[in-house]
Amino acid sequence: MYKIELSSDDVPKKWYNINSDLPSEIPMPQNSEGKQQIENLSKVFSKGVLEQEFSQERYIAIPKPVREIYQRMGRPSPLFRAKGLEEKLNTPAKIYYKREDLSPTGSHKLNSAIAQAYYAKKDGIERLTTETGAGQWGTALSLACSLMDMDCTIYMVKVSYDQKPFRKVIMEVYDGKVHASPSENTEYGKKVLSENPNHPGSLGIAISEAMEEAIEYDNVYYSLGSVLNHVMMHQTVIGLELKKQFEMIEKEPDVMIACVGGGSNFSGAMFPFMKDKLKGNSDCQFITVEPSSCPTLTKGNYEYDFGDANGFTPMLKMFTLGHDFIAPSVHAGGLRYHGMSPQVSLLSKEGYIEPRSASQEEVFKCGVLFAKSEGVLPAPETTHAIKAAIDEALKCKETGEEKTIMMNFSGHGLLDLKGYENFISGDLLSTGD
Ligand SMILES: *Cc1c(COP(=O)(O)O)cnc(C)c1O
Numbered sequence: 001m002y003k004i005e006l007s008s009d010d011v012p013k014k015w016y017n018i019n020s021d022l023p024s025e026i027p028m029p030q031n032s033e034g035k036q037q038i039e040n041l042s043k044v045f046s047k048g049v050l051e052q053e054f055s056q057e058r059y060i061a062i063p064k065p066v067r068e069i070y071q072r073m074g075r076p077s078p079l080f081r082a083k084g085l086e087e088k089l090n091t092p093a094k095i096y097y098k099r100e101d102l103s104p105t106g107s108h109k110l111n112s113a114i115a116q117a118y119y120a121k122k123d124g125i126e127r128l129t130t131e132t133g134a135g136q137w138g139t140a141l142s143l144a145c146s147l148m149d150m151d152c153t154i155y156m157v158k159v160s161y162d163q164k165p166f167r168k169v170i171m172e173v174y175d176g177k178v179h180a181s182p183s184e185n186t187e188y189g190k191k192v193l194s195e196n197p198n199h200p201g202s203l204g205i206a207i208s209e210a211m212e213e214a215i216e217y218d219n220v221y222y223s224l225g226s227v228l229n230h231v232m233m234h235q236t237v238i239g240l241e242l243k244k245q246f247e248m249i250e251k252e253p254d255v256m257i258a259c260v261g262g263g264s265n266f267s268g269a270m271f272p273f274m275k276d277k278l279k280g281n282s283d284c285q286f287i288t289v290e291p292s293s294c295p296t297l298t299k300g301n302y303e304y305d306f307g308d309a310n311g312f313t314p315m316l317k318m319f320t321l322g323h324d325f326i327a328p329s330v331h332a333g334g335l336r337y338h339g340m341s342p343q344v345s346l347l348s349k350e351g352y353i354e355p356r357s358a359s360q361e362e363v364f365k366c367g368v369l370f371a372k373s374e375g376v377l378p379a380p381e382t383t384h385a386i387k388a389a390i391d392e393a394l395k396c397k398e399t400g401e402e403k404t405i406m407m408n409f410s411g412h413g414l415l416d417l418k419g420y421e422n423f424i425s426g427d428l429l430s431t432g433d
Helices: 037-044 047-053 064-072 083-089 110-122 136-147 158-163 165-173 187-195 203-216 229-234 237-248 264-278 342-349 360-374 380-399 417-424
Strands: 014-016 059-061 079-081 094-099 127-132 151-157 177-181 220-222 255-259 285-291 301-306 315-320 354-358 404-409
Touching: 014 229, 014 237, 014 264, 037 203, 047 110, 047 229, 064 110, 079 237, 083 094, 083 360, 083 380, 094 237, 094 380, 110 127, 110 136, 110 229, 127 136, 127 203, 136 151, 136 165, 151 158, 151 165, 151 203, 158 165, 158 177, 165 177, 177 203, 187 203, 203 220, 229 264, 229 342, 237 264, 237 404, 255 264, 255 380, 264 285, 264 342, 264 404, 285 342, 285 360, 285 380, 315 342, 354 380, 360 380, 360 417, 380 404
Parallel strands: 094 404, 127 151, 127 220, 151 177, 255 285, 255 404, 285 354
Antiparallel strands: 014 059, 079 094, 301 315
16 A cells, blocks of 8 residues: 545544653753743743643643644645655565645644644734744744734744745745844844844744744733644644554564754654554654754753743753854754754664654655655755665665655745755755765
8 A cells, every 4th residue: 555544534623742651851941040931931821732741641632623633734635655765765664644734734743733723722822923933834834824814923033035935925824923033123123133133044043033922912922833742742743644654554664764953843743653662562662863963862961951042031951052052054943943852862862763863955855756756856854864774775785675654744945946956956055064
C-alpha cells in the first residue's frame, strides 16, 4: 500500500498529554529576579491553554468545534510510502512519510492554531498577536482567526519577510496584519532598531514584540506556535492518527524522524509512540534533526532561559543557545529558534531522543532527491528530516536490515523557492552556514 488513509471519523477525539508519562517531573517555569513574568501569562494566554499547559491528565478531550474544523481542513492526513526514494537509494528499508504538507496552509501548524484561536474566542478575545519565522505559523494562525472571526497581527522575522514575500500575501488573504520584525510598532522593536537599523530579526525578538502588544491591550491575547506544552499536545493528532495507520498495515516503526525548531511537529508525531517507549514496551528509535547553524539540542545548554529576546516570558528549563542568539539566515526559518520545548529537552537529556544536526547544503541536496523521486517539494525545515531518513535507509542497505522508517513531512516548500533557486545556482553557501 502506497497511501494509507483514514476517514474523517478517525480524527482523534482526545489529545495525548505526555506530562503524565515523563520519566521525571517537568521543571516549572520561573520568574527572573524581581520580575513577574509568570503573572503575565494569564494576561496573554487563554484559560483553556493555560490549564492544559500544567495539566497532568493523560488525555484531554478535543472540543467538538475544534475537531470539526480539523475534519473540514482535511484531517486525518494520509501516510505515504516513499517507494520511489527507496528505489533510488536501493535500500531494503521501508520509508513512510506523514503528509502534514497537505493542510491548506501547507504545514502541521494549523493543528495548534485552530485550538488556540478557539480557546481565545471562548474568553471573549478579539485579536491574537504572534511571531512567525518562515511564515508557516503566521499563515496558520491567520486562517484560524479568520475561521473564528477574530483579528490577527503577525510579527514576521525580517530575513524571512524579505526571503518569502508570498507568505505575507497569503496571511493578508486571510486578513492577517503582517509587520517585519524588528518593527517600529513596539517599544522593544524600536529599541532594537535604534541599536541596529539593519537588524535581520530573530524569532526571540518577534515573540517579544507580539507579547508586548498582548500585555498592553485587554482584548488581545498572544499565541505561540511551538515550544510550550499545550502546543506539543495539540499536535498529537498527528501521532494518534499514525498509530491507527501503522495498525492498518500491521507494522510498527523502528525509527521515527522529525526536524526540530521548537519541537512541535516532532512531539506531535512521536509522543503517542514515545508513551510506549517510556513504559518499556517499545525499542523505537527517535531522531531529531536541526540545522548545524542553530544547534540547540546538539550543542546548547540545558538550563533556565527566556523564551523571547527581551525577557517577557518566564524562564523555561530547556536546551538553549541563549535568548540573544541570532541564527544565520538559513532558509529553514522555522528552525532558527534559540530554545526548545521543555518536554523534548527533558526527553533528550534523559536519552530517549537522538539529536542530530545537518548543514544547509546537505539538506537541500536530500530535499531535491526526495522531490525527484516522490514528487513533493519539501519545506527547507522538512529536508532536515529527509536527510536523517536517507542516512538511516543507507545504513540498512549496508546491514541488509528491513527497518520501517517513519518521517514526519512537516510542510511543503512551494513558497520557499528562493532557497531552491539558490541551491540550484550554487549560491546557497553565501546565505547561511
Ligand atoms: C514551524 C515549522 C517547523 C519547526 O517547528 P516545530 O515546532 O519544531 O515543528 C518545521 N517544519 C515546518 C514546515 C514548519 O512550518
